[in-house]
Amino acid sequence: xxxxxxxxxxxxxxLGRVLPEPEGELFHADWEPRALAVTLAMGASGSWxxxxxxxxxxxxxxxxxxxxxxxxxxxxxxxxxxxxxxQRDELVAGHALHPSKPVARVLKAADVATALxxxxxxxxxxxxxxxxxxGDRVRTRSExxxxxxxxxxxxxxxxxxIESVQGAHVFADSHAQGxxxxxxWLYRVVFSGTExxxxxxxxxxxxxxxxxxxxxxxxxx
Amino acid sequence: MSHExxxxxxxxxxxxxxxxxxxETVLAQKGYIDPAALDVLIDTYQTQIGPRNGxxxxxxxxxxxxxxxxxxxxxxAAIASLGYSGRQGEHMVVLENTPQRHHMVVCxxxxxxxxxxxxxxxxxxxxxxxxxxxVKDPRGVLADFGVTLPEGTEIRxxxxxxxxxxxxxxxxxxxxxxxxxxxxxxxxxxDSMIGTGLPLEPSR
Numbered sequence: 331x332x333x334x335x336x337x338x339x340x341x342x343x344x345l346g347r348v349l350p351e352p353e354g355e356l357f358h359a360d361w362e363p364r365a366l367a368v369t370l371a372m373g374a375s376g377s378w379x380x381x382x383x384x385x386x387x388x389x390x391x392x393x394x395x396x397x398x399x400x401x402x403x404x405x406x407x408x409x410x411x412x413x414x415x416x417q418r419d420e421l422v423a424g425h426a427l428h429p430s431k432p433v434a435r436v437l438k439a440a441d442v443a444t445a446l447x448x449x450x451x452x453x454x455x456x457x458x459x460x461x462x463x464x465g466d467r468v469r470t471r472s473e474x475x476x477x478x479x480x481x482x483x484x485x486x487x488x489x490x491x492i493e494s495v496q497g498a499h500v501f502a503d504s505h506a507q508g509x510x511x512x513x514x515w516l517y518r519v520v521f522s523g524t525e526x527x528x529x530x531x532x533x534x535x536x537x538x539x540x541x542x543x544x545x546x547x548x549x550x551x
Numbered sequence: 552m553s554h555e556x557x558x559x560x561x562x563x564x565x566x567x568x569x570x571x572x573x574x575e576t577v578l579a580q581k582g583y584i585d586p587a588a589l590d591v592l593i594d595t596y597q598t599q600i601g602p603r604n605g606x607x608x609x610x611x612x613x614x615x616x617x618x619x620x621x622x623x624x625x626x627x628a629a630i631a632s633l634g635y636s637g638r639q640g641e642h643m644v645v646l647e648n649t650p651q652r653h654h655m656v657v658c659x660x661x662x663x664x665x666x667x668x669x670x671x672x673x674x675x676x677x678x679x680x681x682x683x684x685x686v687k688d689p690r691g692v693l694a695d696f697g698v699t700l701p702e703g704t705e706i707r708x709x710x711x712x713x714x715x716x717x718x719x720x721x722x723x724x725x726x727x728x729x730x731x732x733x734x735x736x737x738x739x740x741x742d743s744m745i746g747t748g749l750p751l752e753p754s755r
Contacts (some may be wrong), residue, residue, distance in 0.1 A: 340659030340710065342683040348675050348695040351603055354555055355740045356671050361571040364673070367589035368575055375583055398662070398677045403571060414738040416577050426580040439587035446595065449637040452714040480712045482659050484686060495644070496715055516713055518644075529687065531557055535706045541711035 333476045337399050339386035341484040341527070365399040369406050374445055376434030378409050381506035385478035452500040454513035460543070462517055466492045467549040468543060470519070478506035481545045485537075489549060493538060494518040501542055515543040574639060604635045605718055606691035606739035608668055609750075612645075613723040614732045621648070630668060630718075640667035646746075647720045655692070656720045658711040665716035669744060676745065686710060689696065692736050692749035695749030696747045716735050719746040726753045 339345070358365050373383065386405040393401060410416040413431075420427045437445060443464070462468060472487030478501045496516040504512035520538045523531035563661035578584045608630055612619040620752040621629040630636065643665060658664065659682045664672040675681050685692050689706045693699065700706070709717050721743040727735060730753065742748025 335660075337660055339679055339682040340657075340686040342679075345683040348678065348681045348684065348692055349695050350675055350742070350747075351673055353673075353675070356597065357657055358674070359567065361568045364571045364575060364589065365567075366596070367592040368571065368578065368584065370592050371588055372586040378613075381669040387661070390626040394679070398674065400567065403567070403574065416574075416581065420577045421570070422574055424569075430581040430583070433583050436583060436585060436687065437588045438585045439591045442588055442595065445638075446600075448635040449639070449641040451641040453642060457628045473635065481658060482686075482710065482712065485710075491647075494644075496644075496713070499642075499714060502713065511754050516715070518715070520707075527687055530687070531705075533689055534631065534704070535689055535708065537686055537708045537710060539710040541716050542612070542713070 331474060331476050333389070333478070335478070336390065336393035337384075338483045339390060340482045340507065340522040362399045364401050369402045372406060372410070372438050374435060374437040377413055377415060379479060379505055380450065381468075381502045382508065383409060385506040388478070390479075392396060418544070452513075453497045454500060454511065456498040456513050457490075458517075460495050460498075460515040462492045462495070462515070462543070462548070464492055464495060465551070468517075468519060468546040469490060469549050470547055471547070474502070479503050482539070484526055485521065485539060485541075488521055490519040490521040490525070492517050493520045496540060497541070501544075503542075503544075517541055517546065519546070588644060595651075596666075596671050597675075600667060602741035602744065603736070604633075605665070605668035605741070606736045608633060608635065608718065609720055609739045609744060610732050610740045612720055613615035613727075613735050615621070619647075621718075621723055626718070627746050633698050635667040637667050640665045642715050643668075643718060645718050647705070648722050648746075649705075650701075650704050650722070651705060653700055653746065654709060654718060655685060655689050656709050656717045657682060659683070659686055659743050660710075663711035663714075663716065668718050669741060673741070693747065696742060698748060701734060707728045719744050721750050724752050743744070 335530055377407050386409050387401050411418060417428055469489050470485050496511045496518060499516045500511040501514045504510055518538050519541050520536055523535035558755055579586050596721060612622055622645045626645040630643050648654055662672050662677040686708050689708050738751045741747050743750045
């Protein structure tokens with residue numbers, strides 16, 4: 331296995347208390363809103379997709395030691411360098427040293443509202459019928475995969491029930507690797523607390539997550 | 552927060568400030584970004600898109616059973632009818648709290664959050680403590696928020712692992728019967744729409 335995500339945190343022990351904060355508190359330094367904006371603007375350039383950017387973030391070796399927007403900036407620099415849009419020496423110099431490469435789009439100020447309102451829907455029409463129906467019992471795959479995926483580690487090899495068929499959606503695993511959208515049916519699957527955590531489960535808890543069809547195998551009635 | 556930690560943060564902030572500025576400059580010089588677009592993006596999420604949008608969705612659902620029913624059937628369309636749609640809210644699902652079941656939303660893998668209705672996620676939502684504990688110890692997380700639920704209430708944690716975005720519809724607080732929709736909006740907190748809090752009780 332060469333792909334290692336540092337972002338799969340569900341169920342990890344001893345990461346501390348949650349610190350609530352008031353509604354209006356969005357940023358904690360002046361550079362943070364700039365980091366947000368520059369990331370969104372480059373995302374709109376069409377140079378990579380959101381799954382590729384999640385993969386770039388979760389594989390940063392120092393992920394656990396960086397703040398949220400530090401992760402965004404480090405991943406943005408990595409994506410730019412990988413595509414030779416911006417080279418490391420330019421970041422050190424603080425100005426452009428090499429010719430630009432073409433990008434698909436440049437988000438103009440006048441188009442921001444339209445672009446945000448449009449978003450990037452991921453639902454697609456596909457010919458294949460859904461393999462599972464509401465109420466079907468399923469088991470999630472137990473093996474690890476060597477690429478970006480959206481099945482959390484705590485939910486590997488667990489039995490659950492289909493609660494909702496969510497339509498067919500762009501498959502994050504393929505999309506992140508630049509292998510195309512490869513849309514698949516997406517399901518909301520419900521698990522009991524004890525199925526996920528055994529004797530450690532908090533009483534009276536259950537969990538739902540969204541799983542693409544290839545994450546699931548059928549179980550007998 | 553200790554002094555040491557505070558100072559450490561300060562030097563890092565200076566470094567990050569320079570780093571982001573350098574990046575912005577290079578991207579603008581190369582023609583990949585329009586610097587004016589950055590200001591519009593920041594203004595949008597600082598002043599226009601935030602949890603008051605979601606509060607209007609919730610208050611409308613409390614006031615209008617037909618709208619609540621529409622939310623159950625097609626939350627994306629129902630929410631869009633109030634003017635909230637788009638980036639990070641392309642596919643909306645509303646989770647309706649009942650006396651039997653309380654919902655809590657998390658994204659253990661990153662920070663997926665319904666931006667058109669709640670704006671940008673709070674720091675705690677993106678933090679390792681919340682992402683690690685919400686799935687295994689939701690009652691403990693609620694305790695960090697000062698919330699205790701009746702013992703018989705099931706807690707359903709929803710992990711946002713794909714592009715479906717979840718908004719919790721909290722229960723309408725007792726004592727709000729005569730309230731106008733505008734008054735109801737003021738009872739809806741951001742945390743009550745994530746499931747880490749409850750709506751405010753009407754003041755007497």
